[in-house]
Amino acid sequence: MHRLIVIAGIIMAGQINISEATRLVTDRELELTGFQEAAAFKPVCDFRNDFVMVYGTGDDRPDYIKSWVEKGYVPHFMTGIAWGGYQDFKDLNGNNIMSLAQTRADGTQWLHGKMTPYIVPSVEFADYICDKLEPIIDSGVKAIYLEEPEFWANAGFSDAFKREWRLFYDEPYERPGSSVDAQYKTNRLKYYLYQRAIRRVAEKSKEYALHKYGRELKIYVPTHSLINYTQWGIVSPQSSLIDSNVVDGCIAQIWTGTARTPNVYQGRLAERTFETAFLEYGVMQELVRGTGRKMWFLHDPIEDNPKHDWQDYRFNYKETLIASLLHPHIWRYEICPWPSRILTRKYPSNSQNASYIPDDYLTTLCIVFNQLRDMNQQEITWTNATKGIGVFIADSSMFQRAEPAESLAQINEKDPSKAGRKDIEHFSGFYGLTVPLVKLGIPVMPVQLDNAARFAGYLNDYKVLVLSYEFFKPQNPALNQAVAQWVANGGSLVYVGGDTDPFNQVSSWWNSGENSYKAPSQHLMQQLGLDKDAPTGEYEYGKGTVFIERCHPAHFTHSAAAGEKYINIIKPACKAAGLEWHENNFIQLRRGPYIIAACLDESVSDKPLELEGLFVDIFHHELPVLERVKIKPGSHSWLFDINKIKKDKAxxxxxxxxxxxxxxxxxxxxxxxxxxxxxxxxxxxxxxxxxxxxxxxxxxxxxxxxxxxxxxxxxxxxxxxxxxxxxxx
The missing domain is CATH 2.60.40.1180 (Golgi alpha-mannosidase II)
Incomplete structure (x- = not known):
């Protein structure tokens, strides 16, 4: 029998008092579950969840919205902020939407479809979107979602972007790939442009709704995770959204398509959908932790690629679903994008074996969609887990994903202090610090460094934090000061890096004014009372401990031995922080009456996870009662524990x-x-x-x-x- 470790839950703003309600009987106004659809109501798509996000800005959208409201749905609206059906846009000189297309170095444009470019979001464009939204607000929607603010990292060569450069930097334009400094500045500008666009649209739309109707309009941003955007080479506002009071929350757009992006572990490049999804959902939970902002986790029972079969879709959907449920402080969900895509199309596309959704999978989905409204549980218990380890990541990781990033990396991986080109491609600096821990059954959290200076006490839930400035940079010195104070208060910091990243050369606070550090880590070391070039070793600072390893974090992905070296650094850091170490081939969590469990492959054991009790299998179309559950490595379960039911009533x-x-x-x-x-x-x-x-x-x-x-x-x-x-x- 596994010993239980109880972790105190974070009570989010607006939490529901579930003890006074009947399980699964919930008010739609709570907006616990929703989906997006670009069509009027259809009975086949009537999943009976709380709200619908009608998609797109066509003239027929108000009628679509009305059709869903008549069937009891809370009306929301979604449109793209970086692309969409905006072919009627004209700027003050009469240029159409293609004049705002994001452009690569070779002059080709980033397109989402015909005459549908990824957009350089000018002020004119933001005002155009505001005008588009007025009839939508007139139709009575309660919330607007500005989807996917995305600027490709290898873009930045268009005339529209060059104008924005001159306005922002007040200096001549530099081609992004000409130096690390030019690339970093280019992506920092992209980051700002979508901050500005979202803020302008949100402020004007909220003012319009309140002034004309006396109605408070909510603004949300559906966005991929910081991990995915970084790996895919996309720049987005991410944590800076929290700086704006007009943004009320986000949808974490994580699904099979993002989570199956391959990464390297023990020298092997492979899809690790569960592990990647676990980290992606984790960083999105961190984005809003302690802020009172709402967050919905998205799942997709299929994915954008229509060439997979139903078995593939079902397996990977379950992996992402279970990964999301292992983050207990989020309990709102977008149950799927595009129900019609799931229910009315055959897969694999262009295959003679294509078929509609199997009946048992549809039944399972309906069960899951309803059960997701019951995940606001106050009892949170991890089984035999080392809980309290975090790995830092920051928005600036998105600024280092385009040339000359790869050309300046070493061609091979012989020097463990430097990143190789494949390391850059696969974002191995981050995965080298996280996947080895997940594979040992440790629910490690990606920690948003940018929030450390935003919110007092943000780091207090962690005992051990891992930091490397080899794949991102702190955007201000206050972040180093916050980390140092956390160590002084008793935390264990593991710093990994040899200060070899070419992006240390960018013009920033650590090498300007009175500062002349060659890397931001040198400033951190001095904040920790150490020599700025402190070598590998263990050091005390205040009540805490600092562990330094002078290699590149990507090195830990190259072999099993390299990964073991990393674990042997983390173990003493946990001991110094008073955190008990456990290694398992599973991650298991109780949320009230629910048990969520993942048995891991590539782990310390091939033994299945076995549970005994009286359970209902939620992810089974017949809801069977089970006394014994055997979960094989690479498999996952979501169970309802019947023994948690009060026996005196139905x-x-x-x-x-x-x-x-x-x-x-x-x-x-x-x-x-x-x-x-x-x-x-x-x-x-x-x-x-x-x-x-x-x-x-x-x-x-x-x-x-x-x-x-x-x-x-x-x-x-x-x-x-x-x-x-x-x-x-």
Whole structure:
């Protein structure tokens, strides 16, 4: 039996008092789950969640919004801020939207589709978007989502961008690839441009809604994770969104397509969807931790690439789903983008074996979509976990992803103090510090360094922090000061890096004015009371400890031996911080009555994770009751623990339909279910005793299964999207 370590949960703003409600019976105004769709209401897409984000700025969108509202959905709206159907844009000189296209060094343009460029967001363009949004606000939406503010790192050669350079820097334009300084400055400008665009659109839209209708409009930003944007070579505002009071939160756009991006572990390049998704969702949880801003985690039951089959989609969806559920302080979800893409298309595309979604997968999805409304749980318990280790990452990691980054890297990987070109390509500096820990069952968190100076006490939840300035830079000296203060208060800091990154040469605070450091780490060392070139070793500072390793963090991805070297640095850091060390081939978390577990491959053991108790398998279309669960390496489970149910009353456990209401009186319960068209409705509920009578829509019903050991009732309803059930026992 595994020893349990209880970790105190973070209570987010607006948390629901779940103890006073019936499980799974929730008010849509809580906006716990939603999806995006660029069409009017369709019964087949009626997943019965809380809100819909109608997509796009066409003239028909107000009618689309009305159609969803009439079916009970809370109306939201989403449009792209970096691309979209903006072909009617004209600037003051009469130029169309292509004049704002992001452009590569060879003059080619970044396109999302025909006449749909990725955009250099000028002030004119932001004002154009504001005008587009006014009829949407008139239609009564409660929130607007400005999706994916993205500027490609290898762009920055257009006339539109050159104008922005002159306005921002007040100096002649420099070609981005001409030096590390020019590239860094280019991407810092891109970062600013989308900050400006979002702020301008948000402020004007909020003012319009409040002035005209007296309505408070919310503005959210759906965005990929900082990890993914960095690896894919995209610049986006990320943590700076929190600096603006007009941005109310984000959607973490993480799905199979981002998480299956290969990385290197023990010298092998491979897709590691679960591990990557775990880190991606983690950094997005960190983005809003302690801010009171809302965050929805996105899942996608398929992905943008239509050439995979349903088995691939299902497996990777489960990996990303479980990864997200292992972050217990987020409990709102975008259940899927584009329901019609899932329900009305065949996959793999262009294949004679293409087929529509399998019935059992559709039923499973309906169960999952409903169950996600029950994840705001106050009991958070990790099993046998080393909890309290974080690895820093910062927004400036996006500034180092284009030329001359690769050409200045070593061609091979012989020098462990330097990054090779493949290391740069695969973002191995970051993964070398994180994946070895995840593979040992350690729920390590990517920590947003930029927030360390924004919020007092931001680092207090961590005992051990790992930092390297080899793949990002601190944007101001206050960040080093915050880290040093955390160490002085008793933390263990592991610093990895040989100060070999060419981007140390960029013009910034550490080498300007009175400062003449060759790297920002030298300033950090002095803040820690050390020589600025302190060698590999262990040092004390205040109540804490500093461990220095003078190699490049990408080195830890090159072989099993290199990875073990890294772990042997982290272990004494944990000991110094009083953090007990555990190695497992699993990560397991309890959230209230739910157990979320991942058994890891490439780990310390090939032994399956075995659980005993009385569980319902949430990710199974028949919601089976299980007394023993065996999770093989590379597999994952989401279980409902029946033993956590209060035995004195009936209670919903799970269903492919939404529980619209639940009324119990004595030994009788009446509840209503609703679900999408053509979906198989399966339901399992707990009853204090075996039923003696059951009816559906006033018709006697006896085709149910009673499980005596769990005191639960399972039934498959007739194929009706709305129904009322009454049970007596």
């Amino acid at each position: 209670e919903p456990i799970a269903s492919a339909a939404r529980f619209e209401s639940w009324e119990q009186s004595g030994s009788n319960v009446i509840f209503k279910l609703s679900c999408p068209e053509n979906a198989k409705i399966v339901t399992r509920i707990y009853l204090p005793a075996k039923p003696v009578k059951m009816s559906i829509d006033d018709m006697a019903f006896s085709d149910y299964k009673w499980d005596e050991k769990s005191s639960t009732l399972f039934f498959e309803s007739p194929d009706k999207p709305r129904q009322s059930i009454e049970i007596n026992w």
